[in-house]
Amino acid sequence: MNSFSKDTFLTTEEVARLLGLPEVTVQRWEHQGKIPYKIINGQVSFKKSEIIRWAKAHDLTIREKHGKSKDLISEHLLTDAIVAGGIYHNIDGDDVYTVFHNALNNLGFIDKKDHDRVFDELLNREELASTGIGNGIAIPHTRNRLDLNLNYAHVAIIFLNKPLPFNAIDGKPVTVLFMIFTTSVKEHLKMLSRISFVLQKSQLKEMLAGDIEDQNLITQIKQIESDAR
Template identity: 30%
Template sequence: MALNLDAAARLLGVSPATLRRWAREGQLGVRRPSGDYGFDEAELRSWARSHGLRLREAAGAKASWPGTAAGSEEQPLTLALSRGGALEGDTGASRDELLERMVDQAPLERAADRPALLLQLLEREGLTSTGLGDGIAMPHPRTPSASFSAEPLVMLAQPEPALDWGALDGQAVHAVFLLVNPAPPVHLKVLSRLAFVLRDAGFQALLRERASFEEILTRVAQLEPKA
């Protein structure tokens, strides 16, 4: 069965923008003469299984907890990272430049106040660095809000060279996970899952090696059910 972009995105539980980016990267889908993307449902299901993604079987399926797609109670981090994707292009020469680029590219709500989000991120860094050590940072706004993203969103950036983040261990940061969540309980859930997968030596190695986003997402999907 052939699916258009919106139907395929609903099935995977990701935004159309995320699915369009995956299609541009050649991961799945075909480009039609009209310029739109088309997807074969059987191929899409096979791709999702191989990447550990849970499908949203019914268009009207309800979320298990506010602001998430069906099945996300079991894999909130996997879905949040698939929505947020990875930063494309130049990462900037400083922490603040990188955060500005991430906010510019993040698939936020259409009416989201991006300057306000950036200000919250910088204010949060001013209180205490979100550099956790071992080259990892997890910037997030002080107050989760659905006005920025109605669904959990995690965006990855892999700055090269690594950036000074003011981390307690003094190490420069090579992997940045921007967390934008609609409410505090959702934020804590996603944060705890990310902390869990970061304990995996194989996952840490992928980040140090600046592996592809697809490899990183696949590893998250494999690890998260064990959390």
């Protein structure tokens, strides 16, 4: 290889990816002499700098990073979020205000100074529509996405001391809260579909109703989440 040239050479496939086009199109352009190429060792090669100049001259968009990385969402989104958020027992309170207040005091990942904002936003959301999704479970979350300095989703599972009237869809009082904090719409959407999937499993419904070790619960959720994929 020529050691002077710092140019990288690309294959047809790489050029296609760079320009966001099907490989066959690049091949056709090469046959029709529309795109500059070289033959190196009998192989069609494209000089990267030349292709970029050519694309600019023809007003074609170049994808600087091949296959733009989508927001990375963990395989075990819910499990990771629960591990980060924690599981809490015996949270007391006769109404939603007290319960939310007591719950927040337990959540170490939320800064004290943010408590008031989070509290208001949680209630704000409940006023629009109850997050009680039936079977004694609710999924409270803030109405607007607050900047809480979280790098990824946190879910706190909160077991209540006594059943709380929550205006849920099935009218049953709530005993477990899945309090959700997400960092983007994408993550929120993914989280909703994971929770929906996990909570439909009957073994989990039973576990939440009964007495269960935290570690077991997490293992179980991780197992179900793996099956989901």
